Amino acid sequence: MAAYGLYSHIQSNRRRSFVLLAGLFLLIYVLVYAGALVAAALSINADLNTLLQIAWIDLIQAAPFATVGTLLWIVIAYYFHQSMIDAITGGREVQRTDEPRLYNLVENLCISRGIATPKLKVIDSDALNAFATGMNAKQYSITVTSGLLNRLNDAEIESVLGHELTHIRNGDVRMMVIAVVIAGVVSFFVELVFRLWFYNGLSFRGSRSDDRRGGGAGAAILIAIGLLVVAYILSFVIRLALSRSREFLADAGSVELTKNPDAMISALRKIEGRGELPGATSAVMEMCVDNPRAGFGELFDTHPSVDKRVAALVKFAGGHDPGPIALPPPGDDAADEAAPAGPWSDQTAGETSIPPLSPSGAPDNPAGSGGPWSNPQPGSAPVADPAPQPRPWGPHGDN
Numbered sequence: 311m312a313a314y315g316l317y318s319h320i321q322s323n324r325r326r327s328f329v330l331l332a333g334l335f336l337l338i339y340v341l342v343y344a345g346a347l348v349a350a351a352l353s354i355n356a357d358l359n360t361l362l363q364i365a366w367i368d369l370i371q372a373a374p375f376a377t378v379g380t381l382l383w384i385v386i387a388y389y390f391h392q393s394m395i396d397a398i399t400g401g402r403e404v405q406r407t408d409e410p411r412l413y414n415l416v417e418n419l420c421i422s423r424g425i426a427t428p429k430l431k432v433i434d435s436d437a438l439n440a441f442a443t444g445m446n447a448k449q450y451s452i453t454v455t456s457g458l459l460n461r462l463n464d465a466e467i468e469s470v471l472g473h474e475l476t477h478i479r480n481g482d483v484r485m486m487v488i489a490v491v492i493a494g495v496v497s498f499f500v501e502l503v504f505r506l507w508f509y510n511g512l513s514f515r516g517s518r519s520d521d522r523r524g525g526g527a528g529a530a531i532l533i534a535i536g537l538l539v540v541a542y543i544l545s546f547v548i549r550l551a552l553s554r555s556r557e558f559l560a561d562a563g564s565v566e567l568t569k570n571p572d573a574m575i576s577a578l579r580k581i582e583g584r585g586e587l588p589g590a591t592s593a594v595m596e597m598c599v600d601n602p603r604a605g606f607g608e609l610f611d612t613h614p615s616v617d618k619r620v621a622a623l624v625k626f627a628g629g630h631d632p633g634p635i636a637l638p639p640p641g642d643d644a645a646d647e648a649a650p651a652g653p654w655s656d657q658t659a660g661e662t663s664i665p666p667l668s669p670s671g672a673p674d675n676p677a678g679s680g681g682p683w684s685n686p687q688p689g690s691a692p693v694a695d696p697a698p699q700p701r702p703w704g705p706h707g708d709n
Contacts, residue, residue, distance in 0.1 A: 326485055334492045335380060337541050341499040342376045343369045344537035351530035358526030365530075380495060387491040392443050392451060399590055401431040401453045408432075412459065415468045416452065419475055419567050428452050428478065432459070436640040439585035441597040442474040442483045450478050458581070461637060466577035469564050473574070473599060476563025482556045483597070490593040496545035500538050557613050558622055571629030575620050579635040582616040 346368035350361045387394075395401065406413040412430055420427045428444070429451035436457040444450035452474045459467065477483050561578075565571045578600070585600045595601045596612040623629040 330485065330488050330492060331384075333544075334384075334488075334495060335377065337492070337496055337544060338376050338380050338499065339369065339373060340537055340541050341496065342372050344534040344541070345499075345502075346372065347530050347534040347537075351527040351534070356526065358529045361526050361530040362533075383495050384491060387487070387494075388445055391445075391487055391490070392449060395443055395453075395594060396431065398594060399433050399453070399587055400435075401433045403451075404430050404432050409459070411464070412454070412467070415464060416471050416475075419468065419472055423475075423479075423567060425475060425479060426450070428475075430454075432456055433587065435587060437585055437587050438462070438581045439587060439598045439600065440470050440474055441594070441599065442477050443487065443597065444478070445484050445487055450483065452478075455587070457584075457640060461640075462577055462580060465568070465570055465573035466580065469568050469570060469574040469577045470581075470599060472564030472567035473560045475567065476560040477556070479563070480556070480559060482560065486597050490596075493545050493593060496541055500542050504538070557619060561619055561623055562627065565623065565627045565629075571623050571627035574627075575623050575629045575631055576635070578616050578620055579632060580637060582634065584637070 343365055347361060347365035350356075350364045350368070354361065354364065356364075404412070409430065409432065412432075416430065417427055419425070426447050428442070431451055431453040433453060433455045435455045437455050438458045438461060440452065440454040440458060442450065442452050452471060454467075454470070458470065462470070561574055564574050568574070581600050583602055585598055585602050587595065587598070592603065595603055600616060601613045620629075620631050624631050
């Protein structure tokens, strides 16, 4: 499993990245063909074969423009995807002076494995989550929420950072960004075609005479709808086909970096059910440590359940599962109040305090509480010396 995670998985992700890019262009051509078929069906009264041939000719003519548009989209996503994600999530870049604790933790991990230190960003949110982004070493960054920094201890934060660094090292981040680009392009084209279809459909519905409604228009439109639906489903399946094993491997990689499986388990238990980022799209949530959004059981989940991830860590890494961890609401100081006070801490009402000192430097003891060397209180009876106790070699009295 370790060899697979370090070598085979990285090579597999590189191959998948190229396949995904090739699949992106194929899906775009399918969408263009579907749009051309709809346009032909709405504007020309002909049989189905004629409409299919016309749509094919339109595809060949439009292919260069579709290719250039797709390449432009990829270039924009390559250079500006982080800015777009930050605009959605509200992430802000932080420096060492802003978050020294976070910087020290990630630098220690990077130095131990010879990894370039990524940029660090923080989202001001009570949610507990983190994700990594970037297409190359200069762009890689790890984003964490302020809630995660406030509610996880150093060992747990270190395990989360190790999880994201493993995603970067294994190439998962690059592949996920490409998948997000594919989903965005396909969604844009599908929405564009449907908008043009409904707009032209309404206009042609009123202008065409009854004798032009026959032919193969109905069948052509059904075929176009089927192509659009298939392309949209494929773009969704592509994101699911990225293999949920990447999360198991990232958890294992974090344990390899930190040598602390219990911290990874504890972090997952605390993050469980508390990772929803307000306003984040589904594409962003798919890149997070945990995606609490689910539907239809686990069929369309992009992440394995926390229970399965913890079970894998317990089985293969020797960790211990504490079970679901209850956390106080954000901003609750109950945990701080429950911390035991030290001898020099500020005493609260009702707690025993150190007796005040007298001007002579001795504690002012209340009556009756003086020790054997304390000064007798005014008006009190002198304390009699206790009767001597016989010792083995001392005097034993008269016989």
